[in-house]
Amino acid sequence: MADSVKLYGTVLSAYVSRAKMALNLKGIKYENIEEDLSNKSTDLLKYNPVHKKVPVLVHNGKPISESLVIVEYIDDAWKGVPILPQDPYQRAVARFLAKFIDEKCVPAIKAVGTNGDDHQAIAEACAQLQVLENELKVKGTKFFGGDNIGLVDIAADFIAYWHGIREEAAGVTFFTKDKFPKLTKWADDFVNCQAVKNTLPPREQMLGFYMKFFGKVNGM
Numbered sequence: 001m002a003d004s005v006k007l008y009g010t011v012l013s014a015y016v017s018r019a020k021m022a023l024n025l026k027g028i029k030y031e032n033i034e035e036d037l038s039n040k041s042t043d044l045l046k047y048n049p050v051h052k053k054v055p056v057l058v059h060n061g062k063p064i065s066e067s068l069v070i071v072e073y074i075d076d077a078w079k080g081v082p083i084l085p086q087d088p089y090q091r092a093v094a095r096f097l098a099k100f101i102d103e104k105c106v107p108a109i110k111a112v113g114t115n116g117d118d119h120q121a122i123a124e125a126c127a128q129l130q131v132l133e134n135e136l137k138v139k140g141t142k143f144f145g146g147d148n149i150g151l152v153d154i155a156a157d158f159i160a161y162w163h164g165i166r167e168e169a170a171g172v173t174f175f176t177k178d179k180f181p182k183l184t185k186w187a188d189d190f191v192n193c194q195a196v197k198n199t200l201p202p203r204e205q206m207l208g209f210y211m212k213f214f215g216k217v218n219g220m
Helices: 014-026 041-047 069-077 088-111 118-139 151-155 159-169 181-193 205-219
Strands: 003-011 031-034 056-059 062-065
Touching: 003 014, 003 041, 014 069, 041 056, 056 069, 062 069, 069 088, 069 151, 069 205, 088 118, 088 151, 088 159, 118 181, 151 159, 151 205, 159 181, 159 205
Parallel strands: 003 031
Antiparallel strands: 003 056, 056 062
């Protein structure tokens, strides 16, 4: 009997896209269930009663929450292209960098344009991005995962796609080829991978969302 795989999410979410990317890399067919976060379904509240957020993966009736936990689960549950390194040390490094992206890098980027002091916020965001730039320099590979997309690449999906649109909406640009040659090249390669492309929200839809967001923040 075939596996039952459902993914509860929203099209604009970078976190939901992480789960979609992992499923695509493994070649897993799944049912995509679009949630209205202003009117959450009873299923979502049942499957994720703690955080009540997307994404939630439901595999044969069993729910898994939190995007990076879902990605690791997918890697463990299905064979095929590995998402995490096989070497224990490299797995630990990948998990460390993925956590760094979520806890340090993305929050620093999101602070730009929202706190009234863009100079300080940009400096902080650039300092965090430089860590990833240095990591790519040291590795000398196309992706953080080597020749293929891995956990860290998926964790950094916001930087690769959402951030550029956010910069345009905010009218602030600091993620440039001059400052981050390795990271911007990585971003181009990443978003053009087949397993990634069809998980990304339409650019105009995402831009409209961010234009409204920054209009509210800036009192426009």
